[in-house]
Amino acid sequence: MTLTPVRPQAVAPTTADAPPRRRWRGRAALAVLLLVVAVALLGPLFAPHAVTDPVDIPYAPGSAQALLGTDRLGSDVLSRVLSGGRSLLLNGLAVTAAVCALAAVAGMTAAWRKGWTDTLILRLADVLLGMPAFLLLSVVVVATGRGPAGVALATGLVLLPESIRVVRAATLRILAQDYVEVAVARGERTASVLWREVLPNLAPVLAADAGVRFLGAITVVATAAFLGYGTQPPAADWGLMVLENRDGLTLQPLAVLVPAALLLVLLLATNLLLDAAFPDVEARGSGRRRTNAPTVDAPGELLLSVRGLRVETEGGPPVLDGVDLDLAPGELLAVVGESGSGKSTLVLAALGHVAVGLRHTDGQAWLDGHPALALDQRRLRRLRASVCGYVAQDPRTALAPHLRADAQITEVLRARQVSKEQWPQRVERALRLAGLERPSEVAHRRPHQMSGGQRQRVALAVALAAEPRLLVLDEPTNALDTVTAAAFLADLTRLRGETGTAVLLVSHDLAAVAAVADRVTVMDGGRIVEQGPAEAVLSDPVSERGRALVAAAARPGIHAEPEGPQGASLLRVSDLALVRRAIPVLSDVSLDLGTGDCLSVVGPSGCGKTTLLRCLAGLDRPTSGDIRLHDQALAPDVRDRDPRQRRRVQLVPQDPYASLNPRHTVATIVGRPLAFRQDLSKEQRQAAVEGLLTQVGLGAGLAARLPGALSGGQRQRVALARALAAGPEVLLCDEVTSALDPSVAAGVVELIARLRTELGIAVVVVTHDLSVAARLGGRVAVLHDGRIRETGPAARVLSRPEHDVTRALVAAMPGARARGEDVTR
The missing domain is CATH 1.10.3720.10 (MetI-like)
Structure with a gap:
């Protein structure tokens, strides 16, 4: 293994760009x-x-x-x-x-x-x-x-x-x-x-x-x-x-x-x-690109090559600082690093795109032998269309919500001028290549009718329809359960064997990608600090950031706690069921939590985890069943619950970027639940906001900031502070770590565990990441096809799983899979 040398680069003068002209x-x-x-x-x-x-x-x-x-x-x-x-x-x-x-x-x-x-x-x-x-x-x-x-x-x-x-x-x-x-x-x-x-x-x-x-x-x-x-x-x-x-x-x-x-x-x-x-995004992005590219010969035989690439913020520090990267045909290269390390900027710049607010100041990227950063928009679009397939991080936004899966794919085929007679065969082939076993069924579904794993595979099928030589995947397993994520990554190996497609994979989870990647590139602070064969990086990292990623991928210890609610029942769910369009989403779900309890609800994508949480929050109306708080019935619709009941049950959403209103400051967001309390003056509310921010590990100085100025971990802590402002007795957490780096996610999990202990709050955590359940301890409920298949203390369920679904989830945990451990013993 060798460290990639990072060469100091002279910043070339930039030409006048489009925004000043605009x-x-x-x-x-x-x-x-x-x-x-x-x-x-x-x-x-x-x-x-x-x-x-x-x-x-x-x-x-x-x-x-x-x-x-x-x-x-x-x-x-x-x-x-x-x-x-x-x-x-x-x-x-x-x-x-x-x-x-x-x-x-x-x-x-x-x-x-x-x-x-x-x-x-x-x-x-x-x-x-x-x-x-x-x-x-x-x-x-x-x-x-x-x-x-x-x-x-x-x-x-x-x-x-x-x-x-x-x-x-x-x-x-x-x-x-x-x-x-x-x-x-x-x-x-x-x-x-x-x-x-x-x-x-x-x-x-x-x-x-x-x-x-x-x-x-x-x-x-x-x-x-x-x-x-x-x-x-x-x-x-x-x-x-x-x-x-x-x-x-x-x-x-x-x-x-x-x-x-x-x-x-x-x-x-x-x-x-x-x-x-109101300029369009494409025009703004293209205006940031420097067109006077360095006169360096394009490398031969490489599908993608980056040399000395430097991208800076407007008037700020470099986001990429002299980066070199190569990708050969048929190779799978994983670019890993924490948020802000520059991995997404690197991948997009390699494809010829520099985001708004950034500027390319030195170096070059060659895509199939063409200088991507020096091409005009028309030629660049043609080049990317002929070479690349791109799968965005969130398939919910990558897929048009009103189009069926087959229509999403035929749009690509139409743009590539594929004859209409070939469409049915090309659609079925793309869906099969993406790992969908019954393509004829999925082809007629719209995104909201698919599970998370199916949406991710359909997005992959859309990219594969053009038969690209390079497939770029941005955090493809971010919101998938361990089984679905493992199957998705395994399909990449099969896909490369069948098509010879090269894959550029962006991820913050080293353990998840190490099992399928040929090489791993570790980024930190805009530089490549380590790269080499996947097994070598995972087993013997030489950089500090590499060691931190390996440590974050290690399987956590499991906290052992007694089974059953502690003391009197606080939240009780009996025979909860929900049917949509004659299809059961939840069936006979029963739960019981006491004060300070923790319940982690795990299961494969599409099993009904989030729907269960939304029913508890009163956002989805169950078809039948009973939800009680302090033995008082909770109305199915949150609007019908009395104010005290609404304050006692608080929701922390999944996406830290969508859970905070971008137009409100942190102080306004956290202080809004306090506005319902008539006994607090304006000064007292301000002091309470500062106290809540301190309680979740944030400084009071963040109160005046907008969410756009916060990191993902900081946003999630603000969301927790907002929930705590209402004085809840039950905290409903929906995949609160899925969009966070492993180290940041671990900090958020530790915060939830501390708040639960200090404040005596009962916590229901929906997660696809079993390491979250292991760190939180308490009890685990395994949901599959809308039914609870297994429940019990986390220590027992995760170490000695009894149901086939649980065994599959535990066996697919990335840390264990990458090291070849038998986690089902």
Whole structure:
């Protein structure tokens, strides 16, 4: 084994990038827009003549009396231009404000209420969308009469339906975030959830949509004036001036061209300002790439090669510092390291992508012999499409939620111009290569109808459909149980044998990938600190970071505790069942916890673990069964539980990045549950927030930060502090370590164990990681196909499993598998 030498790299000067140019264009567009708005609003104050006064013969050329000449009635064109924009602009702003307000209310209501309310709102919107805009405008004007009022109403009806759909779609995405469900489980009222959790995150969408609707409003109002529907003569209006003077265009073109030009400039400036204010991600990312690549010969025979790669933050330290990396055809290379080590940045840069906020300053990456970081976007997309398949970390977001599995794959085949006759065979082959035993069944399912393991394999099948020579996997086993993860990684070995595909695997779990990788590269602080054969790195790491990863992968000791609830029963679940679409999700589940107890619910993906936790939290309504707290029945829906019951049962969601509202500070997030307590003053709440942050191992200085400035471990601790703020007796933890590095996850598990001991809180932990159950101790319940197959003390269940499902889970634990241990003894 050898350490990769890290060479100091000189930082090359960067060329001017796209964001400064975009900012310049935005400022120029804003200046022009403000000038046109000033002309429209303040112009009447500077008009030299009344708009109806004749100053010369009709269509007279420019003179000292009329600088821009006269119109068809002999009125001063300049005076009418200066006076003709105010009503147009004010009407456009008024219509935009009304449309955005109504769309926000209707769209949020449709997304929140769902059911018949959603259907009714969408059908009304569809009816309006189905009517041609000109016909709708004409019908409304005929019904209300010509004039600004009728035009404003018609314009609102034209613009409203699409805006409702935009707001509804954005609201649905926000409502799917964990922080909204936490607020619901906490017992927040509907108005509070929408106002505090949804609206702040909806604001950017509303702002962008308002700009688009303003453009539409100006266009419709001006068109109505041109058609004679809006402002009536002799009033001045830019659109009306174009209509009135079109016959004299050859005699006095300024009477038509000046108001038309002002309308055009108003629309173009608004459009450019919107583009600058809301740039697309692809444009922003491409603007960070340096195009003057170093003149280094591309390596031959290598599918992927990186030399001296350096990527920096804007004005900050390097994220990658002189990195070298090689990948040969057919090889499986694992890049491991903790969060922030630079592994994801390295892999993406090797594929030619530098994320927003970063810049490539030195070195080069060759993909199939092409300098990926020096190619324009079009050539880079073609190169990646011909060489690579990419599987994102979370298949829930990687797969389109409305498409079936076969449709997801055929989209790729269509883009590769594969003939339609080959689609069925290629779809089945891709699904089989991904390890799905019954591809014909899975092909017709949508993502929400699949387990986590199935979603991960479908995402893999989508990538394999293009028959790539390089497969890039980003944390593919992150949210999978041990059995499913082991099977997925085993399939990679089979896949390489069948296709000869090279694999670049990103992971923070060294033990999980060591069993399948040819080589392992360990990253720390933006550098490669160790690389070599997988067995050598696992058995004899030479770097400090490598030793830390191996230690984190070791199988933890199991805490032995007596079985059964300690003292009186606190939370009791009897014969809980839930059926969806005639399919049982939970069947006859019974649990019993006392004060300070810990229960770890484990099982393969799709067995119903999270559903069980959601039933306890009142977010999913069970079909039958009974849930009791202190021998008092808990209502199936959290909204029907009394405030004390809601405070006593608190949920900590799975994803630390989705469980905190990105628009709220840590102090606001943790302090919100305290707001329900009337006996605390503002100063007392602030002191309580600081105390809670200290209790979960965070400094009070983090209170003013937004979640975006926190690491994954810090976010999870904030989520725990928020749950503790309510003063719970039962803590429901849903896969709270699945998105964390092993060392960070161990710290969070230790924190939960300490809080349980110090505060006497009963803890129910849903996890696919049996090492979490081993560290927590207490009892373990093994769930499979919605039923509890085995339960007992963690020490007994994990060391002497009795059920086949339990034995398979224990045998697949990465630490034991990598060392070849027999963990079933």
